[in-house]
Amino acid sequence: QVQLVESGGGLVQAGGSLRLSCAASGRTFSSYVMGWFRQAPGKERAFVAAISRAGGSTDYADSVKGRFTISRDNTKNTVYLQMNSLKPEDTAVYYCAAEYGVILTALSRRYDYWGQGTQVTVSS
Numbered sequence: 001q002v003q004l005v006e007s008g009g010g011l012v013q014a015g016g017s018l019r020l021s022c023a024a025s026g027r028t029f030s031s032y033v034m035g036w037f038r039q040a041p042g043k044e045r046a047f048v049a050a051i052s053r054a055g056g057s058t059d060y061a062d063s064v065k066g067r068f069t070i071s072r073d074n075t076k077n078t079v080y081l082q083m084n085s086l087k088p089e090d091t092a093v094y095y096c097a098a099e100y101g102v103i104l105t106a107l108s109r110r111y112d113y114w115g116q117g118t119q120v121t122v123s124s
């Protein structure tokens with residue numbers, strides 16, 4: 001069992017930056033691929049980024065490549081999402097998720113545990 005708690009969301013102007021954090025419980029954090037997803041009002045949950053268990057591999061949605069960076073610190077059981085050059089269309093609830101596996105995936109159904117989400121609002 002893994003519990004995930006996101007933090008760091010808020011209101012920011014377009015062009016600004018935010019860093020989201022996701023703290024995981026348990027002693028097996030390094031056994032999980034970690035991902036970030038987001039859900040805007042009226043839309044389905046969408047993949048944002050994923051990172052391998054040791055942090056050596058990452059994957060991003062095309063819409064955030066070059067602007068967002070996912071990272072993790074296995075000593076702190078935490079995964080991060082640095083978001084730069086934010087746009088109004090980045091407004092959404094952001095969720096972190098954990099997958100007990102080795103393959104990076106953008107498929108939400110492959111993830112086993114989810115956080116409660118944190119709101120990010122980008123004003124124009």
